[in-house]
Amino acid sequence: MKKKHCFLLAILAGILHFGCSRPAEPVHLIPQPVKLEYTRGVHTLSNHIQVRFTGDEPGMQGVAEYLHGLLKSAGFKVSVESISQGTNARRGIILATDREMGRPEGYLLEITPRAIRITGGSLQGVFYGIQSLRQMLPPEIEDPAAAAGIASIDLPCLKIEDYPAFEYRGMHLDVARHFFPLDFIKKYIDLMALHKMNNFHWHLTEDQGWRIEIKKYPLLTEVGAWRSETLIGHGGRPPFEFDGEPYGGYYTQDEIREVLAYAAERFVNVIPEIEMPGHATAALAAYPQLGCTGGPYEVITRWGVFHDVFCAGNEEVFGFLEDVLTEVAELFPSPFIHIGGDECPKTRWSDCPKCQARINEEGLADEYELQSYFIRRMENFLLGLDRNIIGWDEILEGGLAPNATVMSWRGTEGGIEAAQMGQNAIMTPVSHCYFDYYQSDPETQPLAIGGYTTLEKVYSYNPVPEELSREEARHILGAQGNVWTEYMKTPSHVEYMAYPRAIALAEVVWSPVETRDYEDFLDRLRMHSRRLDAMKVNYYSGNLEEDAGGQTNNQP
Ligand code: ACM
Numbered sequence: 001m002k003k004k005h006c007f008l009l010a011i012l013a014g015i016l017h018f019g020c021s022r023p024a025e026p027v028h029l030i031p032q033p034v035k036l037e038y039t040r041g042v043h044t045l046s047n048h049i050q051v052r053f054t055g056d057e058p059g060m061q062g063v064a065e066y067l068h069g070l071l072k073s074a075g076f077k078v079s080v081e082s083i084s085q086g087t088n089a090r091r092g093i094i095l096a097t098d099r100e101m102g103r104p105e106g107y108l109l110e111i112t113p114r115a116i117r118i119t120g121g122s123l124q125g126v127f128y129g130i131q132s133l134r135q136m137l138p139p140e141i142e143d144p145a146a147a148a149g150i151a152s153i154d155l156p157c158l159k160i161e162d163y164p165a166f167e168y169r170g171m172h173l174d175v176a177r178h179f180f181p182l183d184f185i186k187k188y189i190d191l192m193a194l195h196k197m198n199n200f201h202w203h204l205t206e207d208q209g210w211r212i213e214i215k216k217y218p219l220l221t222e223v224g225a226w227r228s229e230t231l232i233g234h235g236g237r238p239p240f241e242f243d244g245e246p247y248g249g250y251y252t253q254d255e256i257r258e259v260l261a262y263a264a265e266r267f268v269n270v271i272p273e274i275e276m277p278g279h280a281t282a283a284l285a286a287y288p289q290l291g292c293t294g295g296p297y298e299v300i301t302r303w304g305v306f307h308d309v310f311c312a313g314n315e316e317v318f319g320f321l322e323d324v325l326t327e328v329a330e331l332f333p334s335p336f337i338h339i340g341g342d343e344c345p346k347t348r349w350s351d352c353p354k355c356q357a358r359i360n361e362e363g364l365a366d367e368y369e370l371q372s373y374f375i376r377r378m379e380n381f382l383l384g385l386d387r388n389i390i391g392w393d394e395i396l397e398g399g400l401a402p403n404a405t406v407m408s409w410r411g412t413e414g415g416i417e418a419a420q421m422g423q424n425a426i427m428t429p430v431s432h433c434y435f436d437y438y439q440s441d442p443e444t445q446p447l448a449i450g451g452y453t454t455l456e457k458v459y460s461y462n463p464v465p466e467e468l469s470r471e472e473a474r475h476i477l478g479a480q481g482n483v484w485t486e487y488m489k490t491p492s493h494v495e496y497m498a499y500p501r502a503i504a505l506a507e508v509v510w511s512p513v514e515t516r517d518y519e520d521f522l523d524r525l526r527m528h529s530r531r532l533d534a535m536k537v538n539y540y541s542g543n544l545e546e547d548a549g550g551q552t553n554n555q556p
């Protein structure tokens with residue numbers, strides 16, 4: 001039966017059975033849950049709310065406190081108490097886990113007139129049940145100043161059974177081309193959590209800036225985090241015009257720990273990316289002996305792919321990168337570390353005696369095998385620290401490192417090739433997952449890198465390529481939206497480009513492919529946009545304005 005019909009019946013049943021109780025509004029969840037069924041009655045939340053959780057699950061208190069925080073922002077008085085496993089609590093919001101569920105990220109959410117029960121396959125599942133509940137509460141709860149006036153909230157009684165289609169549900173952010181403050185990084189993570197996304201890929205190093213403090217190499221941030229000026233306009237070819245303004249910034253290790261704690265509370269894993277062997281000019285500007293020519297180098301002030309890369313014939317380079325990755329691995333608990341690997345020109349290596357000597361000593365066929373040698377060495381080192389690498393799909397060239405996960409970006413071919421070799425892949429093809437591309441007619445939009453990827457196109461994406469067998473398809477871990485920031489100078493511009501496309505992708509990676517319905521998604525998104533407004537997210541609204549033909553007045 002169609003959801004709307006279920007809902008009408010539920011209202012009717014509510015009126016018949018609870019004569020005078022007001023029917024509650026239907027819920028609008030994104031991503032769409034696997035199963036949602038309305039049942040009889042209404043649950044009224046009002047002062048004061050008891051959150052009860054089973055006490056012997058480590059970490060449950062933190063999840064209960066998180067829910068407490070949400071409800072408190074609504075202006076409710078909330079008490080949190082631990083109850084022993086097996087206690088038959090009948091009232092309040094009851095949080096529990098059931099490992100037997102077999103889906104650690106899954107949850108059951110049941111709302112009855114007396115109680116709201118969230119049972120997760122793990123704490124993460126409980127957390128996602130809470131995110132669904134959060135989306136049922138009035139948008140004003142996201143804005144404590146506006147929430148003060150909420151006296152009570154009526155929720156429809158219902159049962160939700162839910163779990164994700166893909167285990168990897170990611171968003172990426174380039175903080176190197178432009179640098180973004182800590183508060184914004186947290187907001188970006190909170191928005192991910194709201195949509196049940198679980199991996200934040202933090203692109204921390206680039207030609208135009210090194211953004212992570214490394215204690216052993218202070219010049220990386222003293223020198224490498226700053227550029228003398230920045231290109232104006234798109235700047236495809238010379239003559240280039242620059243703004244003359246020094247620009248930069250970086251995150252201290254303490255600040256990174258603060259972000260990691262915030263992300264952990266929201267079950268978002270943070271994957272740091274340290275780019276190698278290419279996109280490394282900022283590091284070379286700080287330590288020129290790590291390049292093939294010895295420099296001098298400058299932190300780059302425009303956009304593109306640059307010839308100076310880490311020298312693959314110099315042992316000092318490997319020692320340096322191992323030191324950097326050691327500090328990175330000490331900071332980040334992520335089981336994956338991203339080592340880049342994309343867009344590494346081989347010009348300097350072809351002319352470099354050290355690189356050529358390495359090719360000879362190692363019996364490598366060419367510079368592509370030299371890149372593969374480089375990546376395999378870094379993989380081996382990281383395996384020793386109990387971490388796996390992710391690399392952009394160029395790491396397939398010259399031979400794939402045996403435990404690497406491939407991030408397929410130039411298309412889907414890299415992902416297909418990896419999966420057919422029995423290795424894992426994450427899909428981020430430019431065609432559907434690059435949120436730096438135009439999302440509407442470029443004439444109406446602020447300057448972007450190019451491309452054209454509408455919300456509907458993102459929504460239509462299926463991360464599993466048709467070419468794969470069922471067995472091979474198991475290696476597709478999921479998908480990720482990429483936000484490269486050459487043309488985004490402010491948080492508000494990042495939000496404009498990433499949202500709502502990130503929300504379409506969140507549904508792609510969470511909801512069963514059979515439930516995909518773009519018109520229904522747009523209806524839910526229109527309701528959901530009130531929450532984004534309360535959270536002060538500057539999403540692009542052109543898709544939501546009826547008959548706007550993609551036009552919108554909002555801008556970064
Ligand atoms: C990339 O967009 N260069 C991974």
Ligand code: ZN
Nearest residue numbers: 292311352355
């Ligand atoms: Zn070299």
